[in-house]
Amino acid sequence: xxxxxxxxxxxxxxxxRFKSPGMGLDIAGTGALEEFLxxxxxxxxxxxxxxxxxxxTKTGGIFICGGDVESEFVAxxxxxxxxxxxxxxxxxxxxxxxxxxxxxxxxxxxxxHPTVVLSxxxxxxxxxxxxxxxxxxxxxxxxxxxxxxxxxxxxxxxYQIDNPDELDEDYFIVGCYDDKRKKKLxxxxxxxxxPTKEMTDEKMTEVITSLKNKFKLPxxxxxxxxxSS
Amino acid sequence: xxxxxxxxxxxxALFGSFMKADPIxxxxxxxxxxxxxxxxTILAFQYKDGILLGADRKTSFGYIRTKSLGAIKxxxxxxxxxxxxxxxxxxxxxxxxxxIRVNKSFYSRYGQxxxxxxxxxxxxxxxxxxxxxxxxFTAEVIIAGCTLAGEFEIYEIGLDGAxxxxxxxxxxxxxxxxxxxxxxxxxxxxxxxxxxxxALNLATRALYKSGVKDNCSGDLRMACPSIATIxxxxxxxxxxxxxxxxERDAVVREEESKDV
Numbered sequence: 255x256x257x258x259x260x261x262x263x264x265x266x267x268x269x270x271r272f273k274s275p276g277m278g279l280d281i282a283g284t285g286a287l288e289e290f291l292x293x294x295x296x297x298x299x300x301x302x303x304x305x306x307x308x309x310x311t312k313t314g315g316i317f318i319c320g321g322d323v324e325s326e327f328v329a330x331x332x333x334x335x336x337x338x339x340x341x342x343x344x345x346x347x348x349x350x351x352x353x354x355x356x357x358x359x360x361x362x363x364x365x366x367h368p369t370v371v372l373s374x375x376x377x378x379x380x381x382x383x384x385x386x387x388x389x390x391x392x393x394x395x396x397x398x399x400x401x402x403x404x405x406x407x408x409x410x411x412x413y414q415i416d417n418p419d420e421l422d423e424d425y426f427i428v429g430c431y432d433d434k435r436k437k438k439l440x441x442x443x444x445x446x447x448x449p450t451k452e453m454t455d456e457k458m459t460e461v462i463t464s465l466k467n468k469f470k471l472p473x474x475x476x477x478x479x480x481x482s483s
Numbered sequence: 484x485x486x487x488x489x490x491x492x493x494x495x496a497l498f499g500s501f502m503k504a505d506p507i508x509x510x511x512x513x514x515x516x517x518x519x520x521x522x523x524t525i526l527a528f529q530y531k532d533g534i535l536l537g538a539d540r541k542t543s544f545g546y547i548r549t550k551s552l553g554a555i556k557x558x559x560x561x562x563x564x565x566x567x568x569x570x571x572x573x574x575x576x577x578x579x580x581x582x583i584r585v586n587k588s589f590y591s592r593y594g595q596x597x598x599x600x601x602x603x604x605x606x607x608x609x610x611x612x613x614x615x616x617x618x619x620f621t622a623e624v625i626i627a628g629c630t631l632a633g634e635f636e637i638y639e640i641g642l643d644g645a646x647x648x649x650x651x652x653x654x655x656x657x658x659x660x661x662x663x664x665x666x667x668x669x670x671x672x673x674x675x676x677x678x679x680x681x682a683l684n685l686a687t688r689a690l691y692k693s694g695v696k697d698n699c700s701g702d703l704r705m706a707c708p709s710i711a712t713i714x715x716x717x718x719x720x721x722x723x724x725x726x727x728x729x730e731r732d733a734v735v736r737e738e739e740s741k742d743v
Contacts, residue, residue, distance in 0.1 A: 347485070351492075361589075361605055364598045365595070367594075369592075369595065374492055377492045382488060
């Protein structure tokens, strides 16, 4: 894979960046909508390389994060969050939102459900994206898993909630907006990891090394989440 | 700009609007001596199947007059939680309203019920905030409930927001008299061996004693107490008045026979 086709700062990609705004709207117009669409697309483009993958297993799941920057995991008795972003500053900003909620929580620890984080994080991402005072959205995406919730939060503030017991698939991904790369990555993970088998230390090392080498990723993180529902 | 957004969202997620005390100036709020004082007896203790809460029905008007003999001092704030108040009526109503709103709001926002511990923490912080900014609430609170794991918890929240967890608790002006009755059965309460009938009898005897001894608690001979239970099977529910009346009559007969 050459740098020209994958690198998000390559000129060829930059030129294509705002060509397809979606929703059937013409991007040539001016005003708030154009700015909003630009920010939305820009945030997605900045997340071309970085990703969080969740692979469902019988007892919980495996999180795999990778990209240009170090991803973060936030653990709590009720949930585990894996988040990735375009820059370490943006990852840190998202993490500080999560910490602000958990630190000042006026109820009990048992009441801190994944939906609480979802509610605040989604509102924050949406507010930043729609705020005309900021030039860029927050290019951060994350997966939250709790005993009864499987949540994906996207950079636009959109989210998806599923019941972990009723999921049809075993592989889930956020970030990685390069379709070819996403397909390759999922194929590679499909070959490397069998969700029915136990994840040993050797296997973890093998997965990390393989991803680092094949996708030229400076950072790859792996964490196993187990829930006793 | 982002910091402002962050603050707004964090405040909304943390129920900031509820946590802020009403801006009542200190000089505009009547002092405790000026206000109507209400004496009460409320109690809660554990028994075999869960928790039993009891309260008298009298509302005093000052130290001399009786305002009502039909007041309900125990309230169901969520399917698994009951709360009982002793103190100034307006403060109790304010706290009750707050607790109901927070419970509803939490459920509608996050799709989960607020736990007993969560409600206690919230109310305790609110009372503490208010106490620090203005005059304190003149209301003591018992919150009792069942967790989703099936464990029963009884908490007391004091006037300054201090919270305590007990196997049994009595509050209000007649609380000491009621406690002396419960104290005799403390081992049975701690071991959770009391049946419903025994628990009902114990609560009625405790409320009878406080009603006789305390001027500001309702006398059982004049007004039947209100009693509620919290169990795993049925959640929080009030006991039928007829059942309480029968028990009350039996206790009154028994106590009066001792005087003869």
